[in-house]
Amino acid sequence: MKGKQFETHCIHEGQLEDPIYKGAISPIYMATAYSYEETDRYPRYFNTPNQVGLAQKIAILEGAEEGLIFGSGMAAISTALLAFLKAGDHVVLQNDLYGGTTNLVVEHFNQYGIEYSFATGLYAADFEIEIKENTKVIYIETPSNPLMKIVDLAAIAQLAKKHKLVSMIDSTFASPVNQNPISFGIDIVLHSATKYLGGHSDILAGAVACSAVHMKKVFAVAKGLGGNLSELSTWLLERSIKTLSIRVRQQNENAQALAEYLAAHPAIDAVHYPGLESHPDHALAKKQMHGFTGMMSFEINAAYNRTVFEKALQLIQPVVSLAGVESTITIPAITSHKLLTPEGRAKQGITDQLVRFSVGIEHVEDLKNDLNQALEKTANES
Numbered sequence: 153m154k155g156k157q158f159e160t161h162c163i164h165e166g167q168l169e170d171p172i173y174k175g176a177i178s179p180i181y182m183a184t185a186y187s188y189e190e191t192d193r194y195p196r197y198f199n200t201p202n203q204v205g206l207a208q209k210i211a212i213l214e215g216a217e218e219g220l221i222f223g224s225g226m227a228a229i230s231t232a233l234l235a236f237l238k239a240g241d242h243v244v245l246q247n248d249l250y251g252g253t254t255n256l257v258v259e260h261f262n263q264y265g266i267e268y269s270f271a272t273g274l275y276a277a278d279f280e281i282e283i284k285e286n287t288k289v290i291y292i293e294t295p296s297n298p299l300m301k302i303v304d305l306a307a308i309a310q311l312a313k314k315h316k317l318v319s320m321i322d323s324t325f326a327s328p329v330n331q332n333p334i335s336f337g338i339d340i341v342l343h344s345a346t347k348y349l350g351g352h353s354d355i356l357a358g359a360v361a362c363s364a365v366h367m368k369k370v371f372a373v374a375k376g377l378g379g380n381l382s383e384l385s386t387w388l389l390e391r392s393i394k395t396l397s398i399r400v401r402q403q404n405e406n407a408q409a410l411a412e413y414l415a416a417h418p419a420i421d422a423v424h425y426p427g428l429e430s431h432p433d434h435a436l437a438k439k440q441m442h443g444f445t446g447m448m449s450f451e452i453n454a455a456y457n458r459t460v461f462e463k464a465l466q467l468i469q470p471v472v473s474l475a476g477v478e479s480t481i482t483i484p485a486i487t488s489h490k491l492l493t494p495e496g497r498a499k500q501g502i503t504d505q506l507v508r509f510s511v512g513i514e515h516v517e518d519l520k521n522d523l524n525q526a527l528e529k530t531a532n533e534s
């Protein structure tokens with residue numbers, strides 16, 4: 153399938169042939185036992201026909217030599233980190249990461265003898281200061297959750313090369329539609345496929361994309377940790393990715409319009425969306441992303457009651473996850489960041505009035521009307 157465009161790869165790359173009935177889509181192979189005259193084929197070796205097909209699709213979408221599909225985003229992230237870090241090694245990480253990643257590092261790396269530091273800022277220099285003799289990995293997440301901060305991919309890749317480190321990115325918020333970190337020299341791309349790749353809030357999965365040399369190391373750990381995705385979910389995820397490009401482009405478009413609408417609303421103090429010119433890293437986002445995603449967060453003015461706003465929404469649903477075709481909101485202070493102290497949250501810029509908004513593919517006017525009526529009720533009742 154080389155030489156085709158992204159949208160075409162979404163649909164056709166890695167699709168399995170149906171040699172018997174000539175069906176138009178991939179057949180599903182549910183077997184957990186294969187003839188030993190075959191190669192060592194077994195789902196936990198990530199090499200069943202459906203797993204191999206989907207891995208190929210992810211690889212081509214990220215411009216990587218190889219891909220590997222996992223049972224969750226955290227399975228992909230933990231496996232990749234443990235593949236390149238052993239006792240005595242050190243990793244430098246971005247400060248504001250997905251909560252599960254922070255927990256893995258802070259709660260468990262000590263027991264493996266792995267040292268870590270969090271960069272205090274987002275610039276390459278903030279990461280470089282933390283690099284030590286035994287540093288092996290540099291780990292970023294951009295755009296970040298929930299404030300949509302942007303880290304310079306080319307600068308981090310260059311820094312990693314200078315110090316001979318492996319660079320990793322959690323690129324979940326961007327999806328391969330909006331950002332392809334390997335083209336900037338980043339070594340390993342990680343996704344929670346539960347989000348944009350799945351896109352329908354019904355599959356938990358993860359993915360790694362990187363060079364064949366790096367994948368050899370990831371795979372060696374992966375088959376021992378056993379974090380493969382089930383065959384049924386593998387098949388479903390392949391199906392979901394067929395519409396990835398069209399979904400995410402609509403989400404980008406809706407989010408841009410709604411970010412502009414919210415930014416102009418008197419009840420809203422701030423909108424964090426890289427597509428707005430007011431975003432501090434708008435120029436950088438424009439340089440390294442093809443689109444600005446369907447994710448944003450905004451702060452409701454303290455004079456307005458946030459809880460009333462949440463309850464007044466009729467179309468937009470209050471749920472924890474993100475990136476589905478349906479629009480959803482979550483309140484970081486009481487969900488993803490509730491374990492931090494109020495001071496800890498304030499330090500990260502996460503106020504009690506902050507709303508994270510995952511924009512879906514409903515008609516944008518219906519979404520605007522829902523926000524508008526909820527904000528009006530909020531104003532009346534506060």
Ligand SMILES: *Cc1c(COP(=O)(O)O)cnc(C)c1O
Nearest residue numbers: 224225226250322324344346357
């Ligand atoms: C959800 C998420 C994860 C974790 O993925 P799971 O599929 O829930 O394990 C990791 N990183 C980011 C940015 C996420 O949003």
